Amino acid sequence: MKVILKVDVKGLGKKEDMVECKDGYARNYLLPRGMAVPATAENLGIMKSKKKAETEKVSRDTEHAKSIADKLSGKTVVIEATAGENGKLFGSITNKDVSDALKQQMNMNVDKKKIIMDDNIKTVGDHKITAKLFTGVDAEFIVSVKVKG
Structure with a gap:
């Protein structure tokens, strides 16, 4: 089963990684504890928009810092x-x-x-x-x- 991790999971992956794991591990451990969400089209879209917003924020902060530095x-x-x-x-x-x-x-x-x-x-x-x-x-x-x- 493909899942998107919400937190770092030792031995599996880092936050916001899409990983493949066994169905039972996902259904019985990761999903009930809120550590991951299923990798559906909707969740993939949400993840992409979050990453895009994060990169925009980083570039905006970098530009602001450069203007102050100048x-x-x-x-x-x-x-x-x-x-x-x-x-x-x-x-x-x-x-x-x-x-x-x-x-x-x-x-x-x-x-x-x-x-x-x-x-x-x-x-x-x-x-x-x-x-x-x-x-x-x-x-x-x-x-x-x-x-x-």
Whole structure:
């Protein structure tokens, strides 16, 4: 019997795969537990439309990420913080602070989890930061830390 899997099934296939399995296994195990649906013409059509919608969503998200990356790449974001005489900050600047500064200065919503920093910024000066906006879409920009006041 041909079925379309709704979840990953060990030894059989991954989610949304169309697989051939024994009739009893499908009728007595997969179908009652909601792990699969019969591979009818209607269900195949639904699966194709879901895959098409998913690919459209991925391409739309990729285009959106590329547009943000184009606007952000090479730009400088200025953050003011209090610092001692030797240039060390009182505290540190985190990826959340960088995300907030991007929103304020450039009107860009970049999730703090997408801003990649080796460590929090603890000194005054320019620091190169990478934002991983989407799979394969990165933007490098500079965070310039200035002394407040």
